[in-house]
Amino acid sequence: MANLTQMKPRLGISACLIGKAVRYDGEHKMDQVVVAALEQHFELVPVCPEVDCGMGVPRESMRLKGNVIAPRLVTISSHIDRTDQLERWTKRRIAEMKQEKLAGFVLKSGSPSCGLSVNVYDDKDVVAGNVSGLFARRVTAGLSRRLVAEAEQLHDESFRTDFIQRLRTFAQK
Numbered sequence: 001m002a003n004l005t006q007m008k009p010r011l012g013i014s015a016c017l018i019g020k021a022v023r024y025d026g027e028h029k030m031d032q033v034v035v036a037a038l039e040q041h042f043e044l045v046p047v048c049p050e051v052d053c054g055m056g057v058p059r060e061s062m063r064l065k066g067n068v069i070a071p072r073l074v075t076i077s078s079h080i081d082r083t084d085q086l087e088r089w090t091k092r093r094i095a096e097m098k099q100e101k102l103a104g105f106v107l108k109s110g111s112p113s114c115g116l117s118v119n120v121y122d123d124k125d126v127v128a129g130n131v132s133g134l135f136a137r138r139v140t141a142g143l144s145r146r147l148v149a150e151a152e153q154l155h156d157e158s159f160r161t162d163f164i165q166r167l168r169t170f171a172q173k
Contacts, residue, residue: 009171104147
C-alpha cells in the first residue's frame with residue numbers, strides 16, 4: 001500500500017513559511033494557519049530562492065532597484081547586484097518544478113524574490129513602482145497565476161478553500 005504522503009499532490013512553498021530559518025536575518029516566518037491547512041491536502045515542497053542559489057544565511061537584506069520593467073535585486077548597504085545569481089538558479093529551478101509536477105506554489109509576501117507585489121526603488125531610494133519579485137514572476141509564468149498565492153491571502157478562509165479546491169482539481173488532471 002502506498003504511503004499517504006506519496007498520494008498527496010505536491011505543492012511548492014516558501015521555506016520560511018514552514019519554519020525553516022532561511023531568511024536574511026537567520027529567522028523564519030512560520031505560518032501555522034497556512035501550514036496546518038495545506039499539509040492536510042498536499043506534500044509541501046520547501047524552496048528558498050536566496051539560500052538555494054547560494055546566498056547563505058544570514059545575509060544582507062535586499063530590495064528591487066532600478067527600472068520597474070526590469071528591476072535588479074540589490075543588497076541595501078553594500079549595493080551588490082544579486083540579480084544574475086538568482087535568475088540563473090530560478091531558470092533551472094522552474095524547469096525542475098515542472099518535472100516535479102507541482103500543483104502550485106505558496107509564496108512569502110513582501111519578499112523581493114517571492115512577493116507577488118513588491119516595491120521597486122529608484123536611484124534615490126524612492127518607490128518607483130510595484131512588481132512581482134524575481135522568483136515569483138517566473139513561478140507565475142511557469143505554473144499559471146491561478147495556482148499561485150501569497151501566504152497572507154490564505155488567511156482568508158474563503159480564498160483558502162477555493163485555492164485548495166483549484167489545486168486539488170489541477171492535481172487530478
